[in-house]
Amino acid sequence: MPSYLGVDVGGTKVAVAAVEAGEARHLTEHPTVLDSTEALLEGIENAVCEVVARAGEPEAIGIGVPSQVEWATGTVLASVNIPLAGVPLREELSRRFGVPVFVDNDASCAALAEAHELDACDLVMLTLGTGVGGGIVAGGHVFRGADGLGGELGHVVVEADGPPCFGTCPNRGCLEALCSGSAIERAAGRPGREVVEAARAGDAEAQGHFDRLGRYLGIGISNMVNAFQPEFVVIGGGLSAAADLFLETARTEAASRALPALWERTTVQPAKGGNQAGVVGAGLLALQEHSRAGDTPSSSPT
Numbered sequence: 001m002p003s004y005l006g007v008d009v010g011g012t013k014v015a016v017a018a019v020e021a022g023e024a025r026h027l028t029e030h031p032t033v034l035d036s037t038e039a040l041l042e043g044i045e046n047a048v049c050e051v052v053a054r055a056g057e058p059e060a061i062g063i064g065v066p067s068q069v070e071w072a073t074g075t076v077l078a079s080v081n082i083p084l085a086g087v088p089l090r091e092e093l094s095r096r097f098g099v100p101v102f103v104d105n106d107a108s109c110a111a112l113a114e115a116h117e118l119d120a121c122d123l124v125m126l127t128l129g130t131g132v133g134g135g136i137v138a139g140g141h142v143f144r145g146a147d148g149l150g151g152e153l154g155h156v157v158v159e160a161d162g163p164p165c166f167g168t169c170p171n172r173g174c175l176e177a178l179c180s181g182s183a184i185e186r187a188a189g190r191p192g193r194e195v196v197e198a199a200r201a202g203d204a205e206a207q208g209h210f211d212r213l214g215r216y217l218g219i220g221i222s223n224m225v226n227a228f229q230p231e232f233v234v235i236g237g238g239l240s241a242a243a244d245l246f247l248e249t250a251r252t253e254a255a256s257r258a259l260p261a262l263w264e265r266t267t268v269q270p271a272k273g274g275n276q277a278g279v280v281g282a283g284l285l286a287l288q289e290h291s292r293a294g295d296t297p298s299s300s301p302t
């Protein structure tokens with residue numbers, strides 16, 4: 001049985017596993033080395049070699065990075081938290097490993113894992129963490145736009161005159177500006193974890209922040225439903241652990257806004273994949289894209 005490797009490069013750890021039938025095997029995790037690009041690549045190489053030693057040589061390797069990636073070349077165009085900006089990651093790693101390598105945004109990989117888990121062909125994933133990430137699976141494949149930069153669902157506007165967004169986004173009132181961990185911290189003036197605890201303990205002000213988050217998330221979800229008619233909208237990321245504080249509000253809001261015929265066919269739920277969604281999704285990416293590439297010369301991507 002051909003094996004595929006998934007690599008999930010996060011801001012704190014690099015996870016690598018052989019992915020078979022949507023399951024991670026021989027999983028290894030190492031702290032992400034952020035000192036330099038070369039050190040980071042070496043760390044990835046070592047982790048991959050460790051899994052290859054146990055699982056055997058893979059057919060192809062999929063890599064998810066928290067970055068903007070030009071899909072055709074696998075070049076990282078922008079990367080906030082890890083030193084990969086400008087790095088031709090696909091070329092660099094396929095040279096090191098001698099097998100085809102496919103590079104994508106981590107949120108797209110996670111969305112693929114969720115779609116596999118739910119046996120869905122059309123799915124939208126929103127990851128609520130420090131920022132808001134988005135992944136779209138349409139017709140069974142990742143939707144990326146012309147160059148691979150599309151699917152930035154965190155920057156869909158849900159409040160025209162809302163608060164300014166974060167990072168390099170010039171917009172206001174994006175999902176990220178209203179529904180991220182950073183947005184909660186900015187609004188509450190204290191760490192997100194504390195706001196969650198306070199809301200659970202019945203603090204009305206803290207609950208108000210999550211009501212507001214839920215309402216704006218619901219507006220965003222209604223836009224996703226109307227645009228993509230997904231079978232599922234799944235909510236992942238660190239903040240989804242507090243979904244009990246806002247998901248019902250989001251559903252109610254989305255239900256009142258999405259076109260009824262579409263809404264009736266959509267399920268909104270927390271993501272299932274947990275910590276391994278990234279690495280499993282990266283492995284599924286390798287499987288899918290390698291199969292899709294067929295007998296084209298993808299073994300030596302240039």
Ligand SMILES: [Zn+2]
Pocket residue numbers: 154155156165166169170171172174176177
């Ligand atoms: Zn934005």
